[in-house]
Amino acid sequence: MEYDFKAIENKWRQHWQEQETYKVSEDAEKKKYYVLDMFPYPSGAGLHVGHPLGYIASDVIARYKRQQGFNVLHPQGYDSFGLPAEQYAIQTGQHPAVTTERNIARYREQLDLLGFSYDWSREVRTSSPEYYRWTQWIFARLFEHGYDRAADKAAPIATLTAHFAEHGNAEVDWAVGEDTLNEALQVVWGDGFEGPFSAEQWNALDPQGQASVLMAYRLAYLADSEVNWCPALGTVLANDEVVGGLSERGGHPVVRKKMRQWMMRITAYADRLLQGLDSIDWSESIKEVQRNWIGKSTGAQLRFDIQHHEGRTIEVFSTRPDTLYGANFLVLAPEHELVQDITTAAQHDAVAAYQKETAGRSERERMAGDRGMTGCFTGAHALHPLSGAPMPIWIADYVLAGYGTGAVMAVPAGDQRDWEFARAFGLDIPPIFEGHNIEEGACTDKDAVLCNSGSWSGQRCSVVLPIAIQETEASGFAVPRVNYRLRDAVFSRQRYWGEPFPIFYDKGVPQLLEDEQVLLPEVDAYLPTEDGDPPLARAEQWNVSRGERMEFNTMPGWAGSSWYFLRYMDPHNDRGLCDRSKSDYWGQVDLYVGGAEHGTGHLLYSRFWTKFLSDLGTIGFDEPFAKMVNQGMILGRSSFVYRVEGSNTFVTFERRKEQRTQRLHVDIALVRNDILDTEAFKAWRPEFADAAFELNDQGEYRCGSEVEKMSKSKYNVENPDDLVERYGADTLRCYEMFLGPLEQAKPWDTQGISGVHGFLRKLTRLYMDSEGHNIVTDNLPSSDAERTLHKTIKKVTEDLDRLSWNTVVSALMIGVNELTEQSCHDRQVLQPFAAVLGPYAPHLAEEVWSYAGGIGSVVDAAWPKWDPEKLVESEVRYPVQFNGKVRFQLEVPAELGPKEVEAVVLADPRTSKQLDGREPRKIIVVPGRIINIVG
């Protein structure tokens, strides 16, 4: 029997399992290497060929590093809380734990077929209490900590209360929610109180009052905030879970709503999250996405007095205080709190109408394309801090309430939006740039030279900028300021299938509950209560088990996935999330493989939690993933048939335009080389049972095709199980790697798999005859065979080191082709060859390793080293160019130096023929590479 992959793969799969081949433990003697796949959500649909792509790539590296002598941590587990299981539960009444369990079993079955070297004894599931106990623990620590900006790290709230008790909050420089704090201060000490407060005031507060002030400092805090409410899912969503005004999962509309929610003060870490990007080896595009999302801008916060409103001011953030002389009006967000106080009676109705108009506009409409500038004058004026000139105050929805102070100083000559606004409403555009025509638009060039700008005139903007910040601060109406686009993350979900909070309420004050673990209770339905409380409120007894009530929200999906890579290091620890000695040993993930779609979600949140845990000293590093590779999507190739409209007749591709036809997706299982199996098609679906066909000249029905996303509805899904059944796991592994560079999106083409399968079959022929008898000899290999071997080792090693997975397969193919041609069956060559095959085709590699007399498992076979000596050829073949065009090849002994080669080539009759009497002007000899004669 030719290459009996089924027998081979079954045999070794079983062997690995019995021997616990992939079990690893800490070993101080060995250097560690940590290879991780992005946490999979076990969906019910199972895997298609696109899913294992990254898993195969990471497995290849895991095996390669292990053979190189590293102690390799390569775990796998499940991000098993989440919306789909719960949506299914709502529809069917089945407990999400049951469907999740079923999906995991199916997932595991498919993964096991592919020969991955996972240490399954380290499997984790976010939905198991042993795991989420530590997710809750991290939440509790975030609740108990704030961010000390002076120390630039997290610090216990207890140190803050101690400070308050002695000094009040005057000198406290902690990250704080200004709105939450002001609100709390006003509730406690009455309207208009703005702080700071003294130690006496603090000490006089009751516990509830203190708790509400402290809440503003916690890293995990409760606050009323505008959130993304998704009515269809019945929950709030984080900003990264909303795409274009619709929910990422399900595509349901999302509206803004004010709700009391748990929040995460990720903004405290904004700068470190930005800085950290420089220390990690990720793709530039993902880093850029994160930089955008964090959105750091530096400038100044300027204060404008309001005419006829003594003591009232408008704060404005600007990155360009150097253009201050060009500011001639202010624009507030329509929701800005000052609007109602300053609007004049004459403008009152117009302003109210505009506010109503913009409030009714959904987030989606606001984002939808060009609508032109809209806005409304308030009737009020601010005073220019330098000239004292009155500046009209407008409101407009191009100013966002949520960014900066919700107000801008408009510099129409220097900002395009301000320019457009001024144009739209007939406002002046005072020129402040030398030689710039303000009719054409705003000038945003930082090298422009200022004019009409007092002492700044005549200098470049980039020079004035720091001076402007300094001078405006010295004048007392501005402070230097850094602003971030990043918002704190909503951490509550009004859902059942997630981590319950370790929180109960006592007199309305949230309290940690840590003397026993809060477990997810059973409920009678996975729906909100009649009062609109989340599903957990349905759990009678549980819901009031402590204090007045328990926290009814659950944590979002990203909670469990933000730290899972740590748990793999110490998965069964019941005293801590991960023992420090183990995280010190395994350290950062050395290679993280997964999709690029988590740029602003998982990949940002896990960096945030890692930094926090590092601040606590729980772990000793503050970036989770040192290097990351994002695999591209594998696209499907769909097939189409063409039905004559209103009939049951199908026309072949070539003749589809002769009549009016409809293009229909047809199952790719019924199509081979674009030719439709018409009988199978008739049997496919009842309505096609009596289909008629108009064929092409060859008497075949040819289908059309197109590359698109793989999906069930397009009937173009290729599933790994079928391919493993037909070709074996080793073939599938090699083929997925062979398709092209990992990062690139590429179409799947099942036809191509035969080439890779043929390569593995050809490889077995080096080791065994068609009956499976061992034909490996102890003969001394030829120098050609040795050269082939060492060339292959070199290429495979170098390519794996630069993560060029696809070219390795080609190198192995070339090796097999050459060894076959050389009829090489020598152990000295074939044993190391089996070793380098190991990462790609582990089952077959084990088999041929044993044929070649290898000892033990190929998994632990030392990675062979290539010997430069064996690569040397006695003759070198030079392409000879004349004026850059190759004319002939020249064989010379390898030991010749450039001068000698030059002599040989000049003596060659072909050279004189090419020169045709001309004198060579220049001769370039690149040793071992090329000869170029100019003349």
Place this chain on the structure above:
RNA sequence: GCGGGCGUGGUGAAAUUGGUAGACACGCCAGAUUUAGGAUCUGGUGCCGUAAGGUGUGUGGGUUCGAGUCCCUCCGCCCGCACCA
């Protein structure tokens, strides 16, 4: 609009530091051998041309003895952000 990435045969692609463009495969063509087979083997295959030869890495230019690779221009595609002050 801004930022990031990318354009190479019929297809997936290779060419790592500027040195024979198209390796390795798929597909296709021809042949062999068998044959119900989606089997196997050999040869060919960028394009134009019978050939010699010419030409060729999105377009146009530049640097260089030599450019897919470096620089400039334009065109096209993909991804991200998008009133972020």
